[in-house]
Amino acid sequence: MAYTSWGDPLAAHVVLCVHGLTRQGRDFDVLAQALVARAEHPLRVICPDVVGRGLSDWLAQPEGYQVPQYAADMAALLAALQEQAPIKTLDWVGTSMGGLIGMVVAGQPDFPTPCTIRRLVLNDVGPAVSWVSIERMKTYVGQTGRFATLQEAADAMWAISQSFGPHTPEAWLALSAPMVKRLADGSLSLHYDPAIGVSIRAMTEDAAKGAQTVLWQIYDLIKAQTLLLRGQQSDLLTPETAKAMQTRGPKAILVEFAGVGHAPTLNDETQLAPVAEFLLRP
Numbered sequence: 001m002a003y004t005s006w007g008d009p010l011a012a013h014v015v016l017c018v019h020g021l022t023r024q025g026r027d028f029d030v031l032a033q034a035l036v037a038r039a040e041h042p043l044r045v046i047c048p049d050v051v052g053r054g055l056s057d058w059l060a061q062p063e064g065y066q067v068p069q070y071a072a073d074m075a076a077l078l079a080a081l082q083e084q085a086p087i088k089t090l091d092w093v094g095t096s097m098g099g100l101i102g103m104v105v106a107g108q109p110d111f112p113t114p115c116t117i118r119r120l121v122l123n124d125v126g127p128a129v130s131w132v133s134i135e136r137m138k139t140y141v142g143q144t145g146r147f148a149t150l151q152e153a154a155d156a157m158w159a160i161s162q163s164f165g166p167h168t169p170e171a172w173l174a175l176s177a178p179m180v181k182r183l184a185d186g187s188l189s190l191h192y193d194p195a196i197g198v199s200i201r202a203m204t205e206d207a208a209k210g211a212q213t214v215l216w217q218i219y220d221l222i223k224a225q226t227l228l229l230r231g232q233q234s235d236l237l238t239p240e241t242a243k244a245m246q247t248r249g250p251k252a253i254l255v256e257f258a259g260v261g262h263a264p265t266l267n268d269e270t271q272l273a274p275v276a277e278f279l280l281r282p
Helices: 025-038 067-084 097-106 131-138 150-164 169-179 194-202 205-219 239-247 269-280
Strands: 003-007 013-018 044-048 089-095 117-123 180-182 188-190 225-231 253-257
Touching: 003 025, 013 025, 013 067, 013 097, 025 044, 025 089, 025 169, 025 269, 044 067, 067 097, 089 097, 089 269, 097 117, 097 205, 117 269, 131 194, 131 205, 150 169, 150 188, 169 180, 225 239, 225 269, 239 253, 253 269
Parallel strands: 013 044, 013 089, 089 117, 117 225, 225 253
Antiparallel strands: 003 044, 180 188
């Protein structure tokens, strides 16, 4: 598993930032640098590429691209980080899929982490993932494409990512650059294993409902202080689910962003400020 590390490599306070389904850890470059700059104590921010994405290896069996595998991988990563420097305070920022992984880790009292998760940021995700959003994912996940230039790839990603909300051309190009890799023929392709779409396309509505039941049970066991972020136009995290998350389990604090759907990129001050305040306050 590849990861990007920001800040003090020996810091006892670690923030783990975990990305969405087809993304990679460099999505958090702006947030990570902001957290390190604003912290009044030594801080280490770790942004992994979940298996099958970015610079991490691909799985031999596509069926492994599911949350239980990802959670086990995060346990292995945290154990490796603990060997490098003891972790005394652990926080988690999870966008979409990264939030689902965070719920699974935080909601199991016996999950093998160096210490319990203190604060959990769920970025536009909850125990109930709308069927409409799953159907939308099925239309594009696994289609990694071929592009002649970075700009062409960025334009193609923007076509399916406008729900991320307004971005300057420069900011979107910066987000897009780590999302592509160069192929042997010189063309570019999205930097993830197309096989991550296998389990998504196999998902049925009944299976999704069953998974939601389990995830609500896990959510109700979370003890970490929880901040829930939601794009007001999100089709994945419904207002009803967000409201329930404020009254169940850790009773999440809700912050919504106007003009944004799924999912906020946490790359501008309006979005990153509440995250920084939540994670860095004493």
